[in-house]
Amino acid sequence: MSEINEYFKIALRNLKTRSLRSWLTILGIVIGIFLVISLLSLSEGIKKAINQQLETMGGDMIMVMPGSEENLMGMMMGGEVLEREDIMAIEKTKGVENVLIMSYRGIVVRYKEEAKMVFLTGLPWDQGLEILEKFQGWSLSEGRWPVPGKREVIVGKQWIIDIFKEKVRVDEEIVMKGRKFKVIGILNSLGNKSDDSNIYLDIGLYQDLTGEKRGSARVAMVKIEEGLSADKVAQDLKESLQKTRKRRFGEDTADFAVVTSEKIMGITNNVLGIIQSAIIFFASIAILVGGIGITNTMFTSIRERTREIGVMKAIGAKNSTVLTIFLIEAGIIGLVGGAGGIILGIICAKIIELYSQANPLFYFSVSVSPGLILFGLTFSLFVGCFAGFLPARQAARLKPVEALRRYE
Amino acid sequence: MSGPIIKLENIWKIYQLGKVELPALRGVDLEIAPGGFVSIMGPSGSGKSTLLNMIGALDFPTKGKVYLKGKDISLFSEDELSQLRGRTIGFVFQEFNILPNLTALENVMLPMVFQGVLSEERKKRAEELLISVGLKDRIFHQPAELSAGERQRVAIARAFANDPEMVIADEPTGNLDSITGKKIMEILTDFHQKQGKTIVVVTHDPNIANYSEKIVNIKDGQIIINDKQSAEVL
Known part of the structure; x- marks a missing residue:
C-alpha cells in the first residue's frame, strides 16, 4: 500500500510541475460536470415541484383545460x-x-x-x-x-x-x-x-x-x-x-385537455425526462471534449517525460507501476475536475433557486441528492482514467532502452 | 558468489534503419565477475552504449545470450526483468537522470519503492546513502536546487539504494568539471573498495578508466583488447 502513496506523490508532483496545463485540462472536465450537475439538479427540482403539486390534486380528480394535451x-x-x-x-x-x-x-x-x-x-x-x-x-x-x-x-x-x-x-x-x-x-x-x-x-x-x-x-x-x-x-x-x-x-x-392527475404526472415526467436526456447528451459531449483534453495532456506529458519513464523502468519499475502512476495522474485530473464541476454546478443551481425564491412565480427548489454528487465524482474519475488509459498504456509499454535513448 | 554477475555470449545487436542493417555489436563475449571494477572504453559509435545496455539487461540482443546471475534474460517477462534488474543492478547516467519533481531523499528511495521495501526502512537507508555521498545538508532539496555534482551524487546514492551487486555508470563524469568528476569517481571507488561492489564504467576518458582494475575496449562493435593497458592503445 505504501507504494501507492508514493505513486500518488509522484503523480501529484508531476501535475503540480505542469500546473497551468493541468488546470486547463481540469477546466475541461469542470465545464462538463458543471453542466450535468447544475442542469440535472435544476430539472430534478422542477420535476419534484410539479409532482408535489400534482400529488395535492388527489387520485380521483380530473383537470379540464382548453387546448391540446x-x-x-x-x-x-x-x-x-x-x-x-x-x-x-x-x-x-x-x-x-x-x-x-x-x-x-x-x-x-x-x-x-x-x-x-x-x-x-x-x-x-x-x-x-x-x-x-x-x-x-x-x-x-x-x-x-x-x-x-x-x-x-x-x-x-x-x-x-x-x-x-x-x-x-x-x-x-x-x-x-x-x-x-x-x-x-x-x-x-x-x-x-x-x-x-x-x-x-x-x-x-x-x-x-x-x-x-x-x-x-x-x-x-x-x-x-x-x-x-x-x-x-x-x-x-x-x-x-x-x-x-x-x-x-x-x-x-x-380541443380540450381532460387529464387525470396521474396522466399529468406522466406527461410532465415524460417531458422532463426528455429534457434531462437532452441535458445528459449535451453535457456528455462537453465531458467527452474534456476527456479528449485529458488524453492529449497525458500524451504530451508522456512525450516530455519519456526519459523519466526510461529511468524508472531501468531502476526497477514494472509496466504496471508506470501504468498506475499515469492512471493516477489522469484520475486526479478527472476527479478534481468533477469536484470543481459539482461545486460550481451546485452554486449555480442554488443561485437560480434563490432567484426563483425571490420571484414567487417560478418557485422551485433544486434537488442535489448525494447520489447525484457521488455519480458526478465517480463519473469524472472514470472519465479521467478512461481518457488517460491509452497514454498510460503507451508509457507502460515503453522499452527502457528506447525511452532512455529518445531525446538524448 | 562464484559465477559472473553478467555473462554475454556471442552477442549481436543489429539496428534496422529502414532497409539498412546497422550492426552495433558483433559477436561480443564478456563476463563481469563479482567485485570487479571494469571500464568500457571506445570511441564514439563504437557500440559501447549498446554494450552497456546489454550488461545492464536494459535491452535484448538480436542474437546471442545474456545471463544475469546465471539466468538467461530472454526467458524473463519484462516485469520480472525489471524487478531483477532493480535488485541486482544500479545505474548512474551521464545526464544524472534523477526525477526533477522529487527531493534528493525521494529520488534515492524510489528504487526501493519499486522493490516494495517498507517506508521506514527505505527512508533510513536513503538517508544513510545520501550522508555517505556527502549530501547530508541536501536531503530535502529538489534537483533544481542542487549543483551538477550534487545531482550526480544523488544518482550514485540512488544506484546503491537496493544494495545491488553491480553498478553501471555511463560516462558518470561526462557533464562535470574535472575536480567534481574526480570526486564522483572517488565515491564510486569507495563503494567498490569498502563494500566490494562491482562497478562498470563506460567512458572515453583514460583518466577515469585508470580507476578501474580492468579495461574493456570496444571498436566497431567488437571487443578488441581486454586488459588494463588498453587505455594507452586507444
Whole structure:
C-alpha cells in the first residue's frame, strides 16, 4: 500500500510541475460536470415541484383545460378559456360529483411601500370550498374564508414569511390594479412554496379585476363520484365538451385537455425526462471534449517525460507501476475536475433557486441528492482514467532502452 | 558468489534503419565477475552504449545470450526483468537522470519503492546513502536546487539504494568539471573498495578508466583488447 502513496506523490508532483496545463485540462472536465450537475439538479427540482403539486390534486380528480394535451405548457400559459357553456357541460356529465373552476394570472400586488409580482387565483368560494377543504387539504391558519362578492382575499403561508419585507397580517389591506382588498385569512401550507405564495380571490371579483369574461375559467377541477374510473369519466367529459362546442359553433377541431392527475404526472415526467436526456447528451459531449483534453495532456506529458519513464523502468519499475502512476495522474485530473464541476454546478443551481425564491412565480427548489454528487465524482474519475488509459498504456509499454535513448 | 554477475555470449545487436542493417555489436563475449571494477572504453559509435545496455539487461540482443546471475534474460517477462534488474543492478547516467519533481531523499528511495521495501526502512537507508555521498545538508532539496555534482551524487546514492551487486555508470563524469568528476569517481571507488561492489564504467576518458582494475575496449562493435593497458592503445 505504501507504494501507492508514493505513486500518488509522484503523480501529484508531476501535475503540480505542469500546473497551468493541468488546470486547463481540469477546466475541461469542470465545464462538463458543471453542466450535468447544475442542469440535472435544476430539472430534478422542477420535476419534484410539479409532482408535489400534482400529488395535492388527489387520485380521483380530473383537470379540464382548453387546448391540446400535447402542449401542456402552452395550454397552461395560453389565453384560451372554458366558456360558461363548457363549464355547464362538465357539470352535467355523468360521473361528475363536483366542479371547481379556477382562473389565474400573474399580477402586481402592492403592500405598504412594496410591490411584488405574484400569482392571483380566482375561485368560487361558494362552490369550491368543499373540494378545496375535503380533497385538496386546504385549511386556514388564521382568519376566515372570504364572503363571495366581497373584496376579501386569502393568502398563502409564504405571505407571512417573506413575500414582502413586512409580513402580511389578517385584516391588512393590499392593492391590486389600484383597488384595495382585505386579507381575511391565511392558509396553512399547501405543500409547496409556489402555491403558498399565491393570493386567492373570489372568481367574480377576479374577472372584474382582470377583465376576463364572466362565467369563464382557465381550468376546471372535477371531482368524480366514488368508485368510477377516472379515465372513463375523462373520456365522457371530452366527448360532452366537444359536442357542446360543435352545437354552438360548428367546430370540429375544438380541443380540450381532460387529464387525470396521474396522466399529468406522466406527461410532465415524460417531458422532463426528455429534457434531462437532452441535458445528459449535451453535457456528455462537453465531458467527452474534456476527456479528449485529458488524453492529449497525458500524451504530451508522456512525450516530455519519456526519459523519466526510461529511468524508472531501468531502476526497477514494472509496466504496471508506470501504468498506475499515469492512471493516477489522469484520475486526479478527472476527479478534481468533477469536484470543481459539482461545486460550481451546485452554486449555480442554488443561485437560480434563490432567484426563483425571490420571484414567487417560478418557485422551485433544486434537488442535489448525494447520489447525484457521488455519480458526478465517480463519473469524472472514470472519465479521467478512461481518457488517460491509452497514454498510460503507451508509457507502460515503453522499452527502457528506447525511452532512455529518445531525446538524448 | 562464484559465477559472473553478467555473462554475454556471442552477442549481436543489429539496428534496422529502414532497409539498412546497422550492426552495433558483433559477436561480443564478456563476463563481469563479482567485485570487479571494469571500464568500457571506445570511441564514439563504437557500440559501447549498446554494450552497456546489454550488461545492464536494459535491452535484448538480436542474437546471442545474456545471463544475469546465471539466468538467461530472454526467458524473463519484462516485469520480472525489471524487478531483477532493480535488485541486482544500479545505474548512474551521464545526464544524472534523477526525477526533477522529487527531493534528493525521494529520488534515492524510489528504487526501493519499486522493490516494495517498507517506508521506514527505505527512508533510513536513503538517508544513510545520501550522508555517505556527502549530501547530508541536501536531503530535502529538489534537483533544481542542487549543483551538477550534487545531482550526480544523488544518482550514485540512488544506484546503491537496493544494495545491488553491480553498478553501471555511463560516462558518470561526462557533464562535470574535472575536480567534481574526480570526486564522483572517488565515491564510486569507495563503494567498490569498502563494500566490494562491482562497478562498470563506460567512458572515453583514460583518466577515469585508470580507476578501474580492468579495461574493456570496444571498436566497431567488437571487443578488441581486454586488459588494463588498453587505455594507452586507444
